[in-house]
Amino acid sequence: MSQPLKETPKHQNRFKSIEVSKQEPSIRSKNFNEVVLGYTEEQAQAEASRCLNCPKPLCVEGCPVGVEIPKFIALIKQKDYDAAIKQVKEKNSLPAICGRVCPQEEQCQKRCILGKKGDAVSIGRLERFVADLEQEKGMAAQAVPELNGKKIAVVGAGPAGLTVAADLAKLGYKVTIYEALHTGGGVLVYGIPEFRLPKRIVQTEIEYIQKLGVELQPDYLIGRIFTVEELFKKGYKAVFIATGAGLPKFLNVPGENLNGIYSANEFLIRVNLMKSYDFPKNKTPIRVGKQVAVIGGGNVALDSARCALRLGADKVTIIYRRTRNEMPARQEEIENAEEEGIVFKYLTAPLKFMGDDQGNVKIMDTISMRLCDADDSGRHQVAPIEGSEEVMDVDTVIVAIGRTPNPIIQGTTPGLKTQRGGIIASDEKFKTSINGVYVGGDIATGEATVISAMGTGKTAAKAIHEYLSKEKQKPKE
Ligand code: FAD
Secondary structure (H helix, E strand, C coil): CCHHHCCCCCCCCCCCCCCEEEHHHHHCCCCCCEEECCCCCCHHHHHHHHCCCCCCHHHHHHHCCCCHHHHHHHHHCCCCCHHHHHHHCCCCHHHHHHHHCCCCCCCCHHHHHHCCCCCCCCCHHHHHHCCCCCCHCCCCCCCCCCCCCCCEEECCCCCCHHHHHHHHHHHHCEEEEEEECCCCCCHHEEEEEEEECCCCHHHHHHHHEEEEEEEEEEECCCCCCCHHHHHCCCCCCEEEECCCCEEEECCCCCCCCCCEEEEHHHHHHHHHCCCCCCCCCCCCCCCCCCCEEEEECCCHHHHHHHHHHHHHCCCCECHHHHHHHCCCCCCCHHHHHHCCEEEEEEEEEEEEEEECCCCEEEEEEEHHHEEEEEECCCEEEEEEEECCCEEECCCCEEEECCCCCCCCCCCCHHCCCCCCHHCCCCCCCCCCCCCCCCEHHHHCCCCCCCHHHHHHHHHHHHHHHHHHCCCCCCCCC
């Protein structure tokens, strides 16, 4: 199956991956600079040398966008970094982003043969290494085919919208992305904090997509400024909807409207998009108290907790109703948060909040939970343990228990079928109930990951191309 072990450098154990440098926890917990510093060339060479270059690379099967992983790693080994990043970009237009935030441990790296006996190859870190190198040098514009005369509108500039736009531009379509916010990136800019994903990295990858000829129109709320139907009237031959899952879920417990209780969406948008961590230089303020509780166990909860810590909280406690094993957040980020001193209170759920006479939250009542049998999806259900109520002092609470689709497009597009929770219904190629209208990302799947959103964008781009290549196909008037 694999190449001989003699390729491994003498100093290195084939089954142990090369550690990456990070900012010290005591220092990084007080700043918003990037935590993980990335591989040096020497580290990248040593890590790349671990790849077995399997003849049937399972890692590629594990990548939702199908990056030819062993090929780009082989190019790193040859120190041909330009060719390595070119290889990655054949399939992935956002490599510096994916190299930082993709849950590789659940995807490509989970399938790595080396992972069966030791550490998988750190594919994400190698992807980041070549992508960062290219960004440092300045990205060359990629040659694109002549325009084929067909225009496509994309609604939403998150990872799904950016991916479909890049893939269709590479096929000769004139693509315009309409984005509600003043900048592209979606959750990459309004959700994920600077210390995990610096915004200049996102900006540079968006600029690369613009160099492919994609036009980004910020401040366009589709469904209000134009409807989907009006986009067709403007001459677009197909519309791709990638509006994400931007609506916060709430606990629906007494006292949830007290001052000092944020939805994670509001909190993270203030901190990341409006840069309130740099107030007053940036004009959006944020108030964070000393005793912060964050409700939830996903990436959103961890990002909120780590932002609150950096904004001056004395103690930040994550309240999660299951255990560490069931936490949906990335393993690496759980470890980073633990190192920074975030406290984790498992098997606990909030019951109600109480405030002072000014309406500011002061107390959270909680109850202990126990794990019950797993349901059909394999997820353990939980049940409260009677008589286990406790009281916790809090002055800030951030609710991070999930997000649902934004309903504007669904409500303004007659004939567009939806399913549970407002998700836009589509077939396996992400075609909706309306001819010429495709969908992808969280609005099509429910909240998921950056790479899965990109995967849906790639599938939809192929389907749109297929649809528009059938000349007699008549798009909606
Ligand atoms: P989004 O990224 O949500 O982008 C949708 C875009 O559409 C937004 O820019 C929005 O403004 C725009 N829009 C909405 N409505 C309209 C409209 N009517 N007209 C025009 N534009 C509109 N995933 C990972 O893989 N790793 C992580 O570490 C990770 N961390 C996360 C941390 C946080 C805080 C959050 C919230 C999510 C995280 N995720 C992570 C999940 C991941 O970011 C999402 O699954 C992914 O961004 C979904 O991409 P998308 O393109 O579908 O939507």
